[in-house]
Amino acid sequence: MTPIKGQATDGRQRRNRSEDVLEAAVRVFHKKGYASASIQDIADEVGVLKGSLYHYIDSKEDLLARLFEDSAGHFMAMLDEASNLDAPPVERLRRFAYACSYWYLQNIERVTIYANEWKHLTGKRLKTVVGIREDYEARLASLIGEAKEAGEARPDLDVNFATYFIFGALNGLPEWYRRRGPDPAERIAESYAGLIVATVVGGGK
């Protein structure tokens, strides 16, 4: 990709602009919906000409795929950090649950797109994103499985169902967060971490 004449080719500046484009895409996709949004809308949001945008992306779908890959990178980093803690599995789960809930609350627009728009991906891109999603689910399932093996979860817990249950609960955050009002994200994230741990540990029967 050739840099635009007269623009700095410095790597860091290029990276920042690429992030600006991603953030602009988040705002535009969230506001208009992915299907209705155009590359022109995103160029307008960034404040550049449409032609310049193609230095950073190949297509609208490319942008959506990158959004998923970038978000998945954040999730995996949070899972890694929690998994590397020197603590019992259930405390590692709590740490991840807090970090993840907090990140969701700080990135409501992006999470809404993550939860709803992945069906618009096609072919190889869809396959990649579904793969990332399955890896991520498998990683959380494995952490829950460790808690179960350590005897910290209830014995009849179905690890896979618990994993899907928890992701569903997290993906529901954007549905109500704005309506709810004045609770700080820290408090909600702490409460959600408690609910996630309870789901796994809980003495239901």
Add this chain to the structure above:
Amino acid sequence: MTPIKGQATDGRQRRNRSEDVLEAAVRVFHKKGYASASIQDIADEVGVLKGSLYHYIDSKEDLLARLFEDSAGHFMAMLDEASNLDAPPVERLRRFAYACSYWYLQNIERVTIYANEWKHLTGKRLKTVVGIREDYEARLASLIGEAKEAGEARPDLDVNFATYFIFGALNGLPEWYRRRGPDPAERIAESYAGLIVATVVGGGK
């Protein structure tokens, strides 16, 4: 509304046809998405002329609103049945959780629409549906609140957050159910009921 000439005006037949139209709308909205679906698509699915459909509905949006009202009717009936049980709150919660999970699994297409398409409603219809949704959330919150008051839930449980958490988890069912394969709905519903009860009861900390 005048019945079509030559058609039976018998109440039961009319009601059945009205249900057929609703079921056809579920299939069409699920397959094409509400935004892309047309009244013609629904008429084709029912197997009637487009004009005949207007004896049962006013517009596409009218159909979407009825879908919500009809689904909410089922939810409320399940809540009523569970609430009227002569059992401790947590057992009433388990009964509702089982019934609701099972209903979701039997109505995956409808639930997908319920979770994703309500934003297409406008004006008075949107207000009605949001109102129904809030009533329904308040009813579940009140059942969870009873469990807490009875000392069956953990003392630091935030009843509202728990309610949103549980609805999120339920609304996530359509995301993975088809992928998962051979587990019978009864087993998943029982597992989800256990997870919902655990979320409320659980000794997280």
